[in-house]
Amino acid sequence: MNVVxxxxxxxxxxxxxxxxxxVSISGKQIFEGVSFPVYKNCITAIMGPxxxxxxxxxRSINRLLDEFCDVKYSGKLLFEGRDVINxxxxxxxxxxxxxxxxxxxxxxxxxxFDNVVYGLRLHGxxxxxxxxxxCIESLKKVGLYREVKNRLHRPAYDLSGGQQQRLCxxxxxxxxxxxxxxxxxxxxxxxxxxxVIEELLTHLKKExxxxxxxxxxxxxxxxxxxxxxxxxxxxxVSHLIEFGQTREVFFNxxxxxxxxxxxxxxx
Amino acid sequence: MMAxxxxxxxxxxxxxxxxxxxxxxxxxxxxxxxVALTLILFTEAIIFFEKVSLKEFLTGTKWAPLFYDPxxxxxxxxxxxxxxxxxxxxxxxxxxxIIAIYLSEYSNKKFRHYVxxxxxxxxxxxxxxxxxxxxxxxxxxxxxxIPVEIFNAFSASVMxxxxxxxxxxxxxxxxxxxxxxDLREASLxxxxxxxxxxxxxxxxxxxxxVLASVILAVSRAIxxxxxxxxxxxxxxxxxxxxxxxxxxxxxxxxxxxxxDTPFGxxxxxxxxxxxxxxxxxxxxxxxxxxxxxxxxxx
Amino acid sequence: MxxxxxxxxxxxxxxxxxRKLAEKVFVVIAFISLLAVLFTLIQLLSSVFVKGLKxxxxxxxxxxxxxxxxxxxIYPALIGSTWLIVLTxxxxxxxxxxxxxxxxxxxxxxxISRSLDIIIGNLAGIPSIIYGIFGLAIFVRYLHxxxxxxxxxxxxSLLILPVIIISTREAIRAVPRGxxxxxxxxxxxxxxxxxYVVLPVSSRWIATSVILSIARVIGETAPLIAIGAxxxxxxxxxxxxxxxxxxxxxxxTWLSKPQQDFKEIAAAGIIVLLLLFGFFMAIGSAVRYRAGxxxx
Numbered sequence: 001m002n003v004v005x006x007x008x009x010x011x012x013x014x015x016x017x018x019x020x021x022x023v024s025i026s027g028k029q030i031f032e033g034v035s036f037p038v039y040k041n042c043i044t045a046i047m048g049p050x051x052x053x054x055x056x057x058x059r060s061i062n063r064l065l066d067e068f069c070d071v072k073y074s075g076k077l078l079f080e081g082r083d084v085i086n087x088x089x090x091x092x093x094x095x096x097x098x099x100x101x102x103x104x105x106x107x108x109x110x111x112x113f114d115n116v117v118y119g120l121r122l123h124g125x126x127x128x129x130x131x132x133x134x135c136i137e138s139l140k141k142v143g144l145y146r147e148v149k150n151r152l153h154r155p156a157y158d159l160s161g162g163q164q165q166r167l168c169x170x171x172x173x174x175x176x177x178x179x180x181x182x183x184x185x186x187x188x189x190x191x192x193x194x195x196v197i198e199e200l201l202t203h204l205k206k207e208x209x210x211x212x213x214x215x216x217x218x219x220x221x222x223x224x225x226x227x228x229x230x231x232x233x234x235x236x237v238s239h240l241i242e243f244g245q246t247r248e249v250f251f252n253x254x255x256x257x258x259x260x261x262x263x264x265x266x267x
Numbered sequence: 268m269m270a271x272x273x274x275x276x277x278x279x280x281x282x283x284x285x286x287x288x289x290x291x292x293x294x295x296x297x298x299x300x301x302v303a304l305t306l307i308l309f310t311e312a313i314i315f316f317e318k319v320s321l322k323e324f325l326t327g328t329k330w331a332p333l334f335y336d337p338x339x340x341x342x343x344x345x346x347x348x349x350x351x352x353x354x355x356x357x358x359x360x361x362x363x364x365i366i367a368i369y370l371s372e373y374s375n376k377k378f379r380h381y382v383x384x385x386x387x388x389x390x391x392x393x394x395x396x397x398x399x400x401x402x403x404x405x406x407x408x409x410x411x412x413i414p415v416e417i418f419n420a421f422s423a424s425v426m427x428x429x430x431x432x433x434x435x436x437x438x439x440x441x442x443x444x445x446x447x448x449d450l451r452e453a454s455l456x457x458x459x460x461x462x463x464x465x466x467x468x469x470x471x472x473x474x475x476x477v478l479a480s481v482i483l484a485v486s487r488a489i490x491x492x493x494x495x496x497x498x499x500x501x502x503x504x505x506x507x508x509x510x511x512x513x514x515x516x517x518x519x520x521x522x523x524x525x526x527d528t529p530f531g532x533x534x535x536x537x538x539x540x541x542x543x544x545x546x547x548x549x550x551x552x553x554x555x556x557x558x559x560x561x562x563x564x565x
Numbered sequence: 566m567x568x569x570x571x572x573x574x575x576x577x578x579x580x581x582x583x584r585k586l587a588e589k590v591f592v593v594i595a596f597i598s599l600l601a602v603l604f605t606l607i608q609l610l611s612s613v614f615v616k617g618l619k620x621x622x623x624x625x626x627x628x629x630x631x632x633x634x635x636x637x638x639i640y641p642a643l644i645g646s647t648w649l650i651v652l653t654x655x656x657x658x659x660x661x662x663x664x665x666x667x668x669x670x671x672x673x674x675x676x677i678s679r680s681l682d683i684i685i686g687n688l689a690g691i692p693s694i695i696y697g698i699f700g701l702a703i704f705v706r707y708l709h710x711x712x713x714x715x716x717x718x719x720x721x722s723l724l725i726l727p728v729i730i731i732s733t734r735e736a737i738r739a740v741p742r743g744x745x746x747x748x749x750x751x752x753x754x755x756x757x758x759x760x761y762v763v764l765p766v767s768s769r770w771i772a773t774s775v776i777l778s779i780a781r782v783i784g785e786t787a788p789l790i791a792i793g794a795x796x797x798x799x800x801x802x803x804x805x806x807x808x809x810x811x812x813x814x815x816x817x818t819w820l821s822k823p824q825q826d827f828k829e830i831a832a833a834g835i836i837v838l839l840l841l842f843g844f845f846m847a848i849g850s851a852v853r854y855r856a857g858x859x860x861x
Contacts, residue, residue, distance in 0.1 A: 064456050068448070092458040092581035093574050100456035106449045109471040118467070119457040123572050124580040168453070175457065175572060283756045287671055294664030294672070294681060297730070300723055301684050307702045308695070362598050369595035382599065384850065389606065391777075393784025393842060395813050396835055399820060400609045403616070403828050432602065458581065462588040483690075490692025492787035493813075497820055517694050517787070524698060524791040530706055542698050546691065553690035 013080075015040050015179055015209045016061060020075035023056055023065070030056045031238035032074065036228050038179075043201060043210040045224035045246070047217065049261075052230040053238040054213040058181050061211070062098040063091050080178065096123060099172025099180040099208075104188045105164030107156035107171075112139075112148055115156045115167055119175040138170040141207075142200055162193025166200065173204075180204070182212040186219065198223050217262060221250050229258050308546055311539030315339075318533055324540060330503035330514075332523070332534050339537060341544065343503035347513035351424045351495055352488040354509055358428030360481060363435030367477075370436070371443035372461050372469070383437060390433035397426040398497030406498065418500025418512040427494050431484040438483065442476025443469055479560035486552035490545065492517040516545045610839075617832030625833060629800070630815065634826035639834055642815035644801040645714070645794075646783060646841075649811055652718035653725065653782050658775055660722075661729030668730070669737040670759055689727035696724045697791025705792055712793040715805040720788050725778045732777075736770030737763060769852060776849035783842050786813035812838050 014037035022032030031053040038044045046054045059065040060077060063084065073085045084094055096119070107115050116135040117125075125131060135152065139145035144166045148159070156167055165185060172180055182201070186194035201210055202223055214220050220227055224246045232238045242249055242258045253259045316324070319339045327340015366386075370379045401422040409415050409422060446469050454464040470477070500512030501522050514522070520538045528535045620634075628638025672678035700720030710716040740763050748758040764771075789811055798810040810818075816838065819831040 062456055064452060067452070067455050090574075090578055090581065092585075093577050095456055095458040096572060096577050098456075100453070102449045102453060104449060106447065106453050108450065108454070108468050118454070120572075122457060122459050122463060122580075122584075123577050125572075171453075172457070279754060283754055286756050287667070290663045290667035290671060293660045294667045294730075296660060297664065297681060297685050297688060297727070300726075301688060303703065304691070304695070304699050307699055311702060362602065365591075365595045365598050366602070369592070369599065373592055373595070385603070388846060389602075391780065391784070391842075391846065393786065393813060393838060395784070395786045395816055395820075396613075396839065399613070399816070399831060399835055402820065403832070404609055404612050429602070429605070458577070460584050460588045462591050463584060486690065490694070492692070492694040492790075493817070496787075496790075497817065517692065520694050520698060521787060521790050524701060524793065527793075538698055539702075542695050546695055549690060549692055550687065553687060557686070 013040055014038060014078070015080060016211070017078040018057075018075070019078065021057075021060075021077050022074040023053070023060055024072045024074075025056070025065075025069045027070075027072075029235075029237045031230060031232075031240075034075075034228075034230070034238075034240045036240060036243040038209060038211055039226065040209050041205050041207075042225040043205050043212060043223055044226040044228065045220040046211065046213045046228050046230065047215075047220050048230035048238065049232070050215070051236070052232050054230055055183055057230070058183055058211060058213050061179070061181055062095050062100060064095075064100065066091075096175055097178045099169075099175070099177035101165070101168050101172055101180065101182045101185045103184045105161055105168055107159070107164050107167055110156065111153045112156050112159070112167060113152045116170050116174050118171060123175065134174055138174040139167075141173055141204065142166040142170045143196070144170060160193075162189050162196060165189060165193070165197060169197075169200070169204075173208075177208055179209045179211060182210065184213055184215055187215060194219075221246060229255075229261070231257055231261070305546075308539055308543040311536055312543040314531075315533065315536035315540040318536075319540075328505045330519075332537050337533070339540075341516075341541065343505040344514055344516045344519050344541060345544075346505050346507065347420065347495075347499070347503065348489055348515040348517070350420050350507055350509060350513060351427060351499060351515055352485055354421065354424030355427035355431055355488045356481070356485060358425060359432040359435050359484060362428075363432045363480075363484075364439060364477070366432075366436040367439035367443060368465050370440045372465055379440075383440070386433035386437050390430065390437075392430075394430060394491060394493040395497065397430055398423070398494045401426040401494060401498035413510060415510040416500070416512050418498060418502070419510050420499050420513045421509040423495045423497075423499035424509065426498070427488050427491055430491065430494065431488050434484040434487060435477075435480050438480030439473075439477045442473035442480070445476070446472045475559050475562035479556045482552050482556040482559060486549045486556065489552070490517065490549050492521050496521045516541050520545075613832045613835050613839075616829045617834070617836045620830050620833035621836055625830075626837070630798070630810075630818070634824065634830055637819075637827075637830060639812070639815055639837060641798045641801050642810050642812045642834075643837070645798070645809040645814075646812045648714045648802060648805070648809065649718055649721060650779055650782050652714060652805065653721040654775060654779060656718060657722040657726050657729055657778070661726050662733050662771060665730045665733035665737060666759060666763075669734050670755070670763070685727045685730055688723075689731060692787075693724055693785060694787040694791055696720055697788030699723070700788060700792045711806070712808050713806045714802055714809045716792055717789055717794055717809065717811070718805070720792055721782055721785060724785065724788060725781055728781070729774055729778055732774035733767075733771050736767040736774070739770065740766045769855065773849050773853040776845055776852060780842050780845040780849065783838065783845065784813060786817060789814050790817065812841070 016038035018034045018036055021034045023030045034057065046057060048054050056065065060073065061079070065071050076083045077085050079094065082089060108118060113135050116138050117131045120131060120134060136145060139148065144163060147163065156164065159167060186197050189197070198219065204210060212224065226244065227246050227249045228243045229241045229249065230238045231241045242253060242255050249258060250262060253262065324339055324341050326342070327338060328342045329338045329340045330343045331338050370382060374382070405425060406415065406417060406419065406422040415421065450468055450472065451464050454468045495515045496518040499515060499518060501514050501518060502512040503514045503519070504511060506513065520541055523534050523538050625638050626643070627640050628636060629641050631637040668678060668681060672681070697720060700716060704710045704716040704719050705712055744762050744766060745758055748762045753761070794810055794814050798808060802809045812834065816831050816834040819827045819834060
């Protein structure tokens with residue numbers, strides 16, 4: 001296994017880049033020929049109808065897909081310049097650099113503190129003081145610290161849904177990832193909590209690159225800088241229809257499919 | 268025409284009511300059995316306690332009901348039960364957990380399916396077979412290495428461990444499988460291995476299910492009769508030495524009831540006293556198991 | 566200044582290697598444990614066959630027990646067990662199915678239904694030897710049935726009743742709601758719906774639970790000992806009021822004898838027991854498997 005530090009990219013660098021990328025699960029092709037870059041310190045939204053492989057695309061970035069399904073990749077998936085599919089990248093290092101947040105808030109059993117420092121402990125950080133500082137810092141980043149500072153060692157399940165989701169974001173931030181993947185992070189939350197999280201993401205992009213899968217077109221329009229639009233063809237295999245700056249894609253789409261999708265959904 | 272139809276309906280509804288009463292009566296039988304069972308155990312035990320004080324029964328360290336000068340301290344039987352159960356759990360718990368973890372996290376669906384069938388079979392094998400294996404196969408094998416008595420607690424306990432292993436393995440596996448998938452994914456996405464995930468996320472999440480399975484297994488081990496009756500002997504021994512003969516509560520009941528003990532004698536009454544104690548213990552454990560199991564649902 | 570931990574790839578990788586090694590070790594240990602359990606069982610059971618097979622012949626199957634190892638046999642025990650199975654199933658299944666129907670279809674979610682739930686759960690958890698001494702008091706002693714087949718079958722019926730109720734309820738619950746609604750829509754009464762829709766649809770599952778109960782009855786020993794079925798029986802029973810012996814009891818009797826030969830004869834008895842038990846388990850599992858497929 002190669003131990004090579006992923007280079008922190010400079011500003012022009014593409015943190016993630018899909019090059020003719022395709023995935024098939026148990027022999028069924030989900031999408032193919034997907035190529036687009038993800039730029040540093042930007043929010044890139046992946047949108048498309050249900051079943052268009054958005055989540056699958058997201059989960060292949062940190063190779064989480066490999067864990068539960070029989071996956072075959074094709075093409076290239078570059079993370080900070082290295083192909084995470086073919087270059088024998090250590091998945092543990094990859095996952096330490098890429099945080100992930102899920103559809104439903106899923107805190108671990110245990111205290112708020114335990115949740116936030118889970119990744120650090122996993123990677124061998126034992127220094128209690130350090131853990132505490134990072135915990136506080138991560139909670140501050142997601143605006144949760146003031147709400148929970150007196151109960152850091154209380155069960156995480158006591159928090160409300162919106163708070164739990166922010167805790168999960170803090171958990172993924174604690175290891176200082178370069179990229180955070182979010183899989184419809186607000187789909188199970190009420191509008192107020194969703195708004196808090198959206199606001200949070202626009203701040204967070206200063207620190208790390210964000211890739212978000214969303215069903216919600218308005219959300220994509222509000223917070224993302226770039227959008228990638230996936231759509232399945234008649235064989236139910238998805239392709240990238242359009243990629244570009246959000247403003248461009250929303251107000252001046254090149255493809256008629258994109259236009260009708262956006263019109264149909266938002267109109 | 269209309270009247271006829273109504274008439275028919277009336278008869279049908281009468282018939283239906285009769286059927287429902289029969290059905291209801293059948294289910295109330297369960298209540299009757301419960302009441303009768305408790306009552307019988309209690310009244311027969313009362314006969315025993317008219318002659319032996321509750322204090323002597325619960326604190327006495329000598330159980331010799333057939334002697335000329337009998338003594339009825341139940342502690343040796345309790346110790347025998349405790350000893351065999353503990354050894355069985357010490358064997359079954361780690362093995363059962365390891366198998367449960369392997370099945371829920373590592374094995375494929377097909378393999379899990381077949382192992383679960385095997386475990387079910389293991390659990391339902393008549394326990395007299397385990398008793399035979401302990402006495403005729405395992406004890407002679409043990410004798411080659413350790414000086415043990417022909418009847419000893421250890422052989423019986425090992426077989427008992429094999430018997431209750433499926434309870435722990437199956438129920439724990441079910442508890443693990445009920446852990447939401449995205450919880451596992453979140454852990455893996457942070458760079459954890461599956462083993463890390465099991466130890467730090469899955470186990471803590473399903474701890475009540477595992478605990479419930481262990482309590483249930485303990486209850487089954489305490490209530491098991493044939494393995495200990497065949498292989499652990501019939502010497503009420505107030506000891507924790509596993510290599511000598513002991514007698515459990517269940518084995519005592521079996522021993523006395525199979526002899527031609529006359530109804531009404533003190534020995535006859537004593538099996539109900541011991542049975543009542545056994546009933547109370549297993550009832551409490553089963554109840555506890557259910558309560559603990561319900562924690563997880565919260 | 567924000568506090569951050571910069572984890573170097575090297576540090577992560579070193580830790581990760583250790584954790585992956587731990588995982589590999591665990592998987593190996595787990596697999597070995599599984600094999601060990603399987604292997605031990607096969608080893609033990611094969612020793613039963615090695616010891617018992619040479620005593621297992623037609624003479625063994627057709628002779629009554631005897632003081633002499635070479636003359637002894639299992640015939641009365643086989644007949645006794647057959648009587649027990651038939652009687653127990655005849656008593657327990659109708660009552661069990663009836664109460665399952667009542668609990669599932671009629672009693673709703675009332676307080677009585679919930680307490681019945683708990684009571685039946687408790688009954689299922691009572692050690693079998695306690696059913697034995699209960700049967701001894703109530704059937705043998707108070708109802709004057711003596712140490713007869715009927716007393717034994719009644720005792721075993723109580724033992725398997727909760728199991729039958731629980732599994733039948735599950736079977737009934739699995740019947741799709743749509744089927745019932747169609748029946749009601751056609752004007753059927755509740756009982757007609759149960760009789761002509763619910764029971765036929767769930768019959769395979771109920772059959773499974775009955776077959777598995779038979780396996781249980783074959784293997785049960787402790788309650789029979791408690792009600793006193795341990796007599797030296799030479800003849801086969803002629804009516805339900807006759808004393809009896811059963812397979813498991815006969816095996817236990819041989820095991821209690823000090824002579825080595827009788828231990829081997831016990832092994833021969835166990836082979837017969839396991840074959841019968843395995844037969845019903847296999848049928849039960851097969852029917853359940855088919856029923857499961859049917860459901861899909």
